[in-house]
Amino acid sequence: MNLADKITLCEVGPRDGLQNEARLFSAEEKVELINQMMEAGFKVIEVGSFVSPKAVPQMANTDEVFRALKPPADVELRALIANARGVDRAVECGCRKVKLNVSASKAHNLANLNRTPEESVAGFKECVDKAAANGIAVSGSISMAFGSPWDREIPIQDVKDIVNAYLNVGVTEISLSDASGMAYPSQVYNMCTEMMREFPQVEWWLHFHNTRGLGVANIVAGMEAGVRNFDTSFAGVGGCPFVPGAAGNVSTEDVVHMCDEMGVKTGIDLDKAMEISRRVAELVGHPTDSYLLRAGKSKDLIRELPKGQLKNQVKAK
Numbered sequence: 001m002n003l004a005d006k007i008t009l010c011e012v013g014p015r016d017g018l019q020n021e022a023r024l025f026s027a028e029e030k031v032e033l034i035n036q037m038m039e040a041g042f043k044v045i046e047v048g049s050f051v052s053p054k055a056v057p058q059m060a061n062t063d064e065v066f067r068a069l070k071p072p073a074d075v076e077l078r079a080l081i082a083n084a085r086g087v088d089r090a091v092e093c094g095c096r097k098v099k100l101n102v103s104a105s106k107a108h109n110l111a112n113l114n115r116t117p118e119e120s121v122a123g124f125k126e127c128v129d130k131a132a133a134n135g136i137a138v139s140g141s142i143s144m145a146f147g148s149p150w151d152r153e154i155p156i157q158d159v160k161d162i163v164n165a166y167l168n169v170g171v172t173e174i175s176l177s178d179a180s181g182m183a184y185p186s187q188v189y190n191m192c193t194e195m196m197r198e199f200p201q202v203e204w205w206l207h208f209h210n211t212r213g214l215g216v217a218n219i220v221a222g223m224e225a226g227v228r229n230f231d232t233s234f235a236g237v238g239g240c241p242f243v244p245g246a247a248g249n250v251s252t253e254d255v256v257h258m259c260d261e262m263g264v265k266t267g268i269d270l271d272k273a274m275e276i277s278r279r280v281a282e283l284v285g286h287p288t289d290s291y292l293l294r295a296g297k298s299k300d301l302i303r304e305l306p307k308g309q310l311k312n313q314v315k316a317k
């Protein structure tokens with residue numbers, strides 16, 4: 001297999017996970033979790049979003065959280081924004097990296113914003129210029145890139161048009177997101193292979209929701225194609241308000257465990273990551289979509305059989 005030596009995981013739980021939870025997390029709780037993540041080795045964390053607190057009350061304290069965090073120089077803390085007001089809020093609270101998002105679905109975008117996805121991205125120019133003037137880095141995300149409830153699969157040319165629109169406004173770090181949980185491994189492999197060949201200047205990210213249990217398989221397919229950056233969420237919390245039955249992002253600990261088993265370095269301490277996820281699962285107060293939290297690590301199963309046990313088992317048969 002064409003496995004990576006090393007990949008980067010972005011922990012998106014504080015944003016994508018918690019924004020879909022009924023329980024509102026205080027700024028103190030978020031700061032404590034994010035500090036633990038930095039200690040566990042995460043180098044990229046999506047802390048929250050600068051969007052309307054009326055629309056997403058779970059993210060209303062994002063500014064406060066940023067003000068309280070003191071990340072080391074090699075840690076990137078990012079936030080999702082929807083418009084230039086988001087850049088203003090980033091400047092005010094010391095956030096150094098923002099992420100824009102557009103839906104790859106023409107139908108979805110036209111119904112919501114009365115614009116095509118490319119028109120939306122062209123409209124991001126103001127955000128990108130403002131961010132650049134303030135020393136803030138910008139990345140772009142394309143949600144529903146692998147399919148949407150309104151279009152089924154998105155033609156790859158449509159996704160390429162959006163990538164070009166991002167490049168036109170100066171964004172070269174792009175995430176292909178499967179918010180609808182419709183991506184499957186061969187599609188991911190083919191799309192990533194083609195995108196990487198056609199746009200070698202882009203730093204690619206993949207963002208999978210585990211709605212139909214394919215999150216981990218899709219990550220392996222992306223890795224096989226050469227992608228090295230993936231989003232995951234602690235305990236697998238999250239969802240998507242537009243998609244019926246949407247599950248959270250693929251769980252961080254499941255992906256770190258898989259990488260540990262395959263010898264792919266993530267730089268993340270799995271025991272510490274599991275401790276954080278256990279705490280999150282406790283705080284949200286419901287079972288979450290994490291295999292590792294249910295079953296533990298494979299390595300922990302290896303123990304010596306007590307003497308005589310095998311013989312007794314044979315006899316009992």
Ligand code: ZN
Pocket residue numbers: 016177179207209249
């Ligand atoms: Zn998501």
